[in-house]
Amino acid sequence: MVQMLEQKSRLTVKDRVTKLNESMQGSQAWNSIFRPGSIFRKGYSDSPRNRSYVVMNSVLYHLHPVKVKRHAVKVSYTLCLGGLSFFLFILLTITGIFLMFFYRPTSANAWQDIQSLHTSVTFGLMVRNMHRWGAHLMVLSVFLHMARVFYHGAYKAPREFNWVIGVILLTLTLLLSFTGYLLPWDQLALWAVTVGTNMMGYSPVIGSQVRFVLLGGVEIGPETLLRWYVLHVLLFPFVTVIFLAIHFWRVRKDGGISGPL
Amino acid sequence: MAGIPEHLLKRAQEAREKAAAEAAGATTPAAASSDAGSRISADLLERSKPAGGGVALAEKPGAVVAGTPTNGSIPYGAGPGGHTQRLLTVVKSGSIQDVKAVPVDKVHTWPHLLGVEFVAALACTAFVFVFSWFVNAPLLQAANFNQTPNPSKAPWYFLGLQELLTMFHPMIAGVTIPGMGIIALMFAPYLDRNESNRPEDRKFMTSLMTVHLMFWAVLVIIGSFFRGPGFNFVFPWREGIFFEL
Numbered sequence: 001m002v003q004m005l006e007q008k009s010r011l012t013v014k015d016r017v018t019k020l021n022e023s024m025q026g027s028q029a030w031n032s033i034f035r036p037g038s039i040f041r042k043g044y045s046d047s048p049r050n051r052s053y054v055v056m057n058s059v060l061y062h063l064h065p066v067k068v069k070r071h072a073v074k075v076s077y078t079l080c081l082g083g084l085s086f087f088l089f090i091l092l093t094i095t096g097i098f099l100m101f102f103y104r105p106t107s108a109n110a111w112q113d114i115q116s117l118h119t120s121v122t123f124g125l126m127v128r129n130m131h132r133w134g135a136h137l138m139v140l141s142v143f144l145h146m147a148r149v150f151y152h153g154a155y156k157a158p159r160e161f162n163w164v165i166g167v168i169l170l171t172l173t174l175l176l177s178f179t180g181y182l183l184p185w186d187q188l189a190l191w192a193v194t195v196g197t198n199m200m201g202y203s204p205v206i207g208s209q210v211r212f213v214l215l216g217g218v219e220i221g222p223e224t225l226l227r228w229y230v231l232h233v234l235l236f237p238f239v240t241v242i243f244l245a246i247h248f249w250r251v252r253k254d255g256g257i258s259g260p261l
Numbered sequence: 262m263a264g265i266p267e268h269l270l271k272r273a274q275e276a277r278e279k280a281a282a283e284a285a286g287a288t289t290p291a292a293a294s295s296d297a298g299s300r301i302s303a304d305l306l307e308r309s310k311p312a313g314g315g316v317a318l319a320e321k322p323g324a325v326v327a328g329t330p331t332n333g334s335i336p337y338g339a340g341p342g343g344h345t346q347r348l349l350t351v352v353k354s355g356s357i358q359d360v361k362a363v364p365v366d367k368v369h370t371w372p373h374l375l376g377v378e379f380v381a382a383l384a385c386t387a388f389v390f391v392f393s394w395f396v397n398a399p400l401l402q403a404a405n406f407n408q409t410p411n412p413s414k415a416p417w418y419f420l421g422l423q424e425l426l427t428m429f430h431p432m433i434a435g436v437t438i439p440g441m442g443i444i445a446l447m448f449a450p451y452l453d454r455n456e457s458n459r460p461e462d463r464k465f466m467t468s469l470m471t472v473h474l475m476f477w478a479v480l481v482i483i484g485s486f487f488r489g490p491g492f493n494f495v496f497p498w499r500e501g502i503f504f505e506l
Contacts, residue, residue, distance in 0.1 A: 054371035064374060067367040073374045080381040087382045091389065111403040118400065129393030136506060137389065139418055150449070150470050153458030160450035167447045174418060181416050188505050190404040191413035199422060199435030207436070219406075261459055 063248060071260045077152075078257065081145035085173075086244065088138040095131040096233065103183070105229035107222040110185035135177050142173045154258035162250040165243055172240045179232040185225060193228075194220055265351050273348070280342045399505045411490045412503055420484030421477050427492065442473075 011019075024030055025041060034040045038057040044050055052066045071077065102121055103113045117124035146166060149155055155163035182193045197220065201211040216223025251257065368374075415423050425434035445452075455463055485504045489495035495503070 048369070051369040051371050054375075055369075060370075060375070064370045066370060068370055068374050070366040070368050073368060073377055075377060075381075080377070083378055084381060084385050087385055088389075091386065107404070111400075114400055125397065126393055129396065129398045130389050132398035132506075133392050133396070134389050136417075137385075143418075146446075147470075147474060151460075151467060153463060153466075155450040156453070156456060156458055157450075163450050164447050167443065171443065177418070178416060184400055185404045186399075186401040187404060187408070187410050188399055188401045190406070191410055192415050195413050195415040195423060196419055199419075199426070199431060202431040203436045204432065258458065 065252060065256070069256055069259070072257045077260070079144075079148060081141050081148055085138060085141045085145055088134050088141060089240070089244070092131060092134050092138065093237065095127050095134065098127050099131060100233060105183065105225050107185065107225055110183065110225060114184050114186075135180060139173055139177050142170050146170055149258075152258055152261065156258075158254045159250075159258065162247060162254060165247045165250065169240065169243050169247060172236060172243065176232065176236045176240065179228045179236060182220075182225065182228045183232065190220065193224075269348065269351065276342055276344075283342075401505070412488060412492050414484070414488070414504065417481060417485055417504075417506065421480035423492075424480040424484040424488070 031041065035057045037053050039050060039054055044054075055061055055064055055066050099117070102117050102124065104110065114128070117128055149163065149166065155166075178193070178196060182189045197211055197215060200214070201207050203210065212218060214224075214227065215221070216227050414420060422435055422439060425438060428434065429438075453463075453466055455466070457463060460467060483494075486497045486502055487494055489500050489503050495501075
């Protein structure tokens, strides 16, 4: 009899986990974090209703509709290029924030900071590599995304304006990459940017003024480094995010991605 | 009556055959339908049986009684099998209503799209990670204003422009051509009035774009690998590569 009672009162690990789970999912904190119908609130089992809830009750609903055209999920059509461009942008933001902790945009410190990032910061070199290669990859993927959209004729009505925003985003990507190019403040950066900005000075009427404002002087100098740093980490990402938001919103408003050929 | 769907015709045919078989078996339809297996309950059938012509109508205004009974049990107007409803006609959607929503073959975003996106993001991260593991980003000597490297090259995506600089005045090569390029690209959807997106209908635009992309790619490749000291033409397999990413 005593044995039976003991057996009854002993809880297995599975029971404890289930109990903990239930008390957590019933708590007010949990319920205020996850919306009614969220899969974190009532568990997930595969059903059409729950598949809808995954998108509907999460922040993903801002990006994706509940259902998409069957052909839109074919990897061979989009090659994921637009999505990967956006993902690389996120990856570059994360690695970039990491790099900002160890970098001062002054001509006296910039190169030294990169040098010590390589030698005395844990994963410093690795993160810098990821930032640089990710940036080149993003230029490439944005460019290929543009080519893919063109060859599919996806810029035609009703998506004309989204194409225009896409071209602006391509330009912004190049500007982001180009402003970042100067920041290591080594010979490669300095002279590549010198060549690039010399070309800018030949714009008619406003060329030399724009160049003066961007460089903070008639030649590249310490002021240029600070200006390009601010452009690279704040202004261009800010503008890019705004145009990305419009770009994604228009994709949905114009009826999802373009149809099959 | 031309547009009756096939399955309805088939069903009517089956019902007619069944009724004929029942009539041949000398079973009255009413008796058959008041079986325990029938879906119409007995009291409803009772109500639908007209007791005495107009009196039945006066007594039970709600009851569905069509008219005078013929020979007792079967209501007037009942079809084969004793059914009191008949299919009058089938109106196909679109003949009266203007159907605007064309059904589209759709799948759920989760898991079909999100799964693909997740795998693509993982693969991309893995690629960048492994590449960064093996290849270091370049860091040359600290910037020195008094020492111009030879050659000085712009970032690779601008090397096509730098290549153009060797052929044209800087104003043409550095401003006019790229500016026109960007503007032409932006206005492409407004200039291309061809509505079709089928490759066979837009051979001209496809070729035009390909020519320009190839032109650009060739310039970038020449600028990257075939330009040496003094930005003079070199063969990379002879003089080496003067290129940093």
